[in-house]
Amino acid sequence: MIIDIPLIIDSIPKMLMGFGLTIQLLFLSGVLGLVLAIVLLLMRISGRWYLAAPTMVYIYVFRGTPILVQIFIVYHGLPQLEFVRESIFWPILREPFGCAIVALTLNTGAYVSEILRGGVLGVDRGLKEAASALGLSARHRFIYITTPIAIRLALPAYSNDVISLLKSTALASTITLLDMMGIARNIVAATYAPYEVFVSLMVIYLVLTWMIQRSFGLIEGRMSRYVKEQA
Amino acid sequence: MDVITGWWDDFFWGSVVVVEVFVVALIMTVLFGLIGAAAKLSRSRVAKYIASGYTVVFRGTPEILILLLVYFGSAVALTAVSQTFDPEVKFTDIPPFWAGAFAIALIVGSYATETFRGAFLGVDPGQIEAARALGLSSLQTLVYVRIPAMWRLALPPFGNHMLSLIKDTALIAIIGLQETLFVAEQAIGTTGKPFTMYILVGVIYLGFSTIITLTVMVLERYANRHLEAAR
Numbered sequence: 001m002i003i004d005i006p007l008i009i010d011s012i013p014k015m016l017m018g019f020g021l022t023i024q025l026l027f028l029s030g031v032l033g034l035v036l037a038i039v040l041l042l043m044r045i046s047g048r049w050y051l052a053a054p055t056m057v058y059i060y061v062f063r064g065t066p067i068l069v070q071i072f073i074v075y076h077g078l079p080q081l082e083f084v085r086e087s088i089f090w091p092i093l094r095e096p097f098g099c100a101i102v103a104l105t106l107n108t109g110a111y112v113s114e115i116l117r118g119g120v121l122g123v124d125r126g127l128k129e130a131a132s133a134l135g136l137s138a139r140h141r142f143i144y145i146t147t148p149i150a151i152r153l154a155l156p157a158y159s160n161d162v163i164s165l166l167k168s169t170a171l172a173s174t175i176t177l178l179d180m181m182g183i184a185r186n187i188v189a190a191t192y193a194p195y196e197v198f199v200s201l202m203v204i205y206l207v208l209t210w211m212i213q214r215s216f217g218l219i220e221g222r223m224s225r226y227v228k229e230q231a
Numbered sequence: 232m233d234v235i236t237g238w239w240d241d242f243f244w245g246s247v248v249v250v251e252v253f254v255v256a257l258i259m260t261v262l263f264g265l266i267g268a269a270a271k272l273s274r275s276r277v278a279k280y281i282a283s284g285y286t287v288v289f290r291g292t293p294e295i296l297i298l299l300l301v302y303f304g305s306a307v308a309l310t311a312v313s314q315t316f317d318p319e320v321k322f323t324d325i326p327p328f329w330a331g332a333f334a335i336a337l338i339v340g341s342y343a344t345e346t347f348r349g350a351f352l353g354v355d356p357g358q359i360e361a362a363r364a365l366g367l368s369s370l371q372t373l374v375y376v377r378i379p380a381m382w383r384l385a386l387p388p389f390g391n392h393m394l395s396l397i398k399d400t401a402l403i404a405i406i407g408l409q410e411t412l413f414v415a416e417q418a419i420g421t422t423g424k425p426f427t428m429y430i431l432v433g434v435i436y437l438g439f440s441t442i443i444t445l446t447v448m449v450l451e452r453y454a455n456r457h458l459e460a461a462r
């Protein structure tokens with residue numbers, strides 16, 4: 001077996017043309033998913049069963065089914081329903097890009113909300129007690145004490161979830177989108193050289209993963225700086 | 232629901248395939264995880280590097296990319312080999328079942344490597360010293376002290392690995408494994424009801440996830456039974 005080096009040199013720029021789409025998918029569904037996760041978290045810890053129960057069901061369903069099935073339900077499934085086609089969301093759900101964003105957002109929202117909950121539950125009770133002894137209201141306690149510490153506690157797990165989201169964006173290639181994975185699949189279908197193309201793409205994804213990890217590492221280091229000063 | 236009538240048996244056999252792939256991949260995952268953990272804990276620097284490379288690569292690249300690389304990569308190699316014996320051969324591949332099980336086991340095995348390594352190191356050193364003091368050989372220490380303490384620590388993360396594994400089986404439909412997602416595509420071809428069919432697939436996977444979650448809960452209770460009295 002010979003490795004086709006010209007093909008590698010030729011296909012990397014082609015695959016990088018899908019880089020923008022991969023980043024758009026990652027960024028848009030990452031931000032929207034985070035917003036969704038925060039809403040879900042607030043509902044979950046509100047202490048009202050009629051808010052907490054639907055969130056628990058939501059998280060259970062979206063974490064218990066494959067993301068590929070969720071993407072297919074949104075892209076292939078929803079157009080079957082009359083009211084979806086007549087709703088105001090149809091312009092979004094008609095396009096594969098919109099469907100990918102919707103499916104990825106709904107999925108990552110469920111995971112991230114659990115991560116954030118872990119952060120909130122990890123905040124030391126003594127700190128909250130101290131805050132209330134200082135006369136802070138429940139709202140102020142949540143905003144000034146719980147939130148900053150919970151963010152720092154949740155950050156390592158959150159960075160892992162951003163990486164999973166990056167990996168999930170590759171599934172957008174199954175609904176005709178030409179992200180890096182989609183382009184790579186087309187090149188392989190045309191040249192039948194899976195090693196050259198897919199291994200090059202693996203390297204690209206690894207670089208991206210490393211960059212995400214590195215940036216989160218820097219943020220973590222900055223947020224934990226008071227811990228180092230103590231030591 | 233009428234449209235599903237007539238497809239029940241297909242979905243049933245699709246679910247059987249999911250279970251089969253899951254079991255095969257689970258065995259391979261444990262194997263890869265144990266080999267990876269052993270390599271990371273070994274004194275050999277080469278083994279450590281290889282194991283670190285394995286975990287970095289397989290945790291940092293999309294699952295679908297690995298799956299396609301394993302399947303098409305092996306097919307290209309096999310076709311080349313078989314063509315040297317018989318030029319008539321057009322295409323030889325590893326069956327999607329085995330290629331898929333191997334690919335998802337490689338991915339989840341890289342996560343399991345870290346879990347097993349963490350569990351090995353997580354065993355209280357005092358227990359190991361106690362075993363030594365009682366005159367147990369290192370093999371006896373491993374079998375009677377280390378492993379019983381280890382699996383209790385590894386169980387909760389390993390439950391999550393099993394959930395990833397069952398959800399990843401859905402991806403194998405992309406390379407043509409006739410599991411539930413593949414059945415759904417066939418059913419949609421004749422009934423034209425994608426929403427109904429994909430929701431059904433989602434329900435099936437949710438059922439599998441629930442079974443795994445409950446099993447892990449029971450096993451955890453069993454593993455921690457010696458702590459009951461302390462509670």
